[in-house]
Amino acid sequence: MDESGYSPGCVKVHMRRWILHVLPYLKKIGATAYTCEIGRRFLFETLPTLTPSAQRRYKRSIRILDAFLQTGNIPKHAKRVAEPPLPGEIGAVCKEFLVYKIGQRCRLITVENYQRLLSYFVTSLNVNGKTTFAQIEESDIIAFLNVEESKSSRLSTMRQFYRYVSKRHPDIKDMTYIFEFMHSTRTSRLPSTYERDEIKAIESHVDRSGPIGKRTYAMLLLSTRLGLRISDIIGLTFDDLDWDRSMLNIIQAKTGRTVELPLLKDVGEAIVSYLKVRPKTSSPNIFVTHVLPYTPMNRSGAARHISNVIVGSNIHTAGRKHGPHSMRFSLATRLLQQGTGLVCISETLGHSGTDVTMNYLRIDINSLTRCMHDVPQVDDNFYNQSNGGFYE
Template sequence: MTKYLHLLEEQRLSPKTIDGYEHVFSYFLRHLSLRNVSRILDIGEDDVLTFISSSQNSKQRVLATMRAFCRYLYEQKLINKNIDYVIGRNRYIVKEKLPSTYTCEEVLQIESSVNQSTPVGKRDYAMLLLATRLGLRSSDIAGLQFSNLDWDRNIIRLIQYKTKREIELPLLKDVGEAIINYVKYGRPSSSSKQIFLSSLAPYNPVNGAVVSLSVRKIICHSRIDTRDRKKGPHAMRHTLASQLLRNGISLPVISETLGHKTTQTTMGYLRIDIDGLMKCVLEVPDVPSDFYTQKGGLFYV
């Protein structure tokens, strides 16, 4: 498994993707241990298929990881049977779900619920606005540096962690004021280039998980009914996209705002603009009564 991970590094896969493979491998090793399988040569179809079937979360990722790994084992002649072929015939249906979105009123209530009297509150409020007003991902909020802010031109320019594409967004007044409020009155003294830091010593830069957890806590404590809806920065990203759609903003503009590689990715957000979709519905004309009596009505008896 370690050799395979090194191969992925040589193929220049992203660290996040490689971490995903390693995460699946750790659970697969535990699975093999419980089944008393101690040699690679002894790994069989049933070992792999039962592991995939027992996975509760991210089943598609587990399926893809195990398919690629089993193909590697067979190509390296470490196993005698091409288990990849067996896995390839199994498909797990992913139920289609609408993205979680919130109304403008709910977003305002979420933002106003933040207690900005504390350093953590000032930090979390600034991170929240970057998600609600600009639709930034948690990884990009965590990695935001002072050099990304152009105060003279009121612009935020950064290279996205996920897509590696550079995007340029307006540095809105509320967002800028929230960042200044945190930097001046809430941010610990640090030489770090990243804006957002942990609240406890040694005051390291936050990561995406911290951003997601902070936003989630704010939403949960805002007294908004969040049943059947996700509660994190990505839900705020979907919400921004839905509002842009309702305001009649074109797909290419939304795509640039969200930093998507293609407008095809942005097309997925059309599912949340129900009102817009309803406008595309064609009216069904009334059927005249003589339609059913033509030719004596025999055809419709």
């Protein structure tokens, strides 16, 4: 795998999977050597207990073993499909819906999420031999909505899709009634935050001796010191950096708003340190992968690196989220504790308005207590009204 250009981290992940899961399975069935047939049996027994994403990872590990056993070579990753497939009659209407949402000026990242979930729906129907709208039953839609993964997003996507279908395709059976009494039940949770000394421990935990560590450290500081979202961190380009003015100018991926932030000394030095070891590539993005063909980093990969640093720093994370967004909440907490006004915090974090920033007040108990009023004393005569008959 090293000779084929796989990163050390990727090799480590597959090795762990083989040692912790495949080898015990060999011992369980009394086998002394791995074969392709054993690999298939292993997947047949293991996959039903895993999530869809974990299933893909296990299949990949087994395919690597099978290919090496049969050819002596390690296969490269298959190229990812540019767009989730939407085949057939149902897929054609799904594509119409996506074009419609784009026409409504819906954000591209939201449309991509619609496309991904609709592709899952169409694929699940095709697996059951259903390729037309006439074949879709209530149970098919309900089964798709009952999957725990992205449950609220599935409900929102399907509700909007069938509203579109009912208006634009009256010949198709109207299924909008299914969604009338369905509501997403999101529970409000307090944001996860970390204290100043914990943030310092997290930052100091990064091993900056290699290129990957330098990249992770620079991304982490953009999160802890400037409160950037992970989408804006991976989208950062050379044009966004104004070295002469020591400023950072970005157009936020989520809101589309332009934000100007000071390029703090520690942040700037971390970026420069990474640029010295960054792979040579024509990509305008600052942060890129370190495995050929050196493409811009994706959200999950960048977030995973930051999350691994937080967990590995040995601070107490039980009951708290440990992703890059928790660093953003933590920055808001510190600003509030320092007495920074809501308008300033809203501008720093790139919120659409102070009403969004108000959500961050939930994490600043000290500020909330300053808003409390003393309860006035109740006059003794209050309880003696109507000759003591107040409670009758």
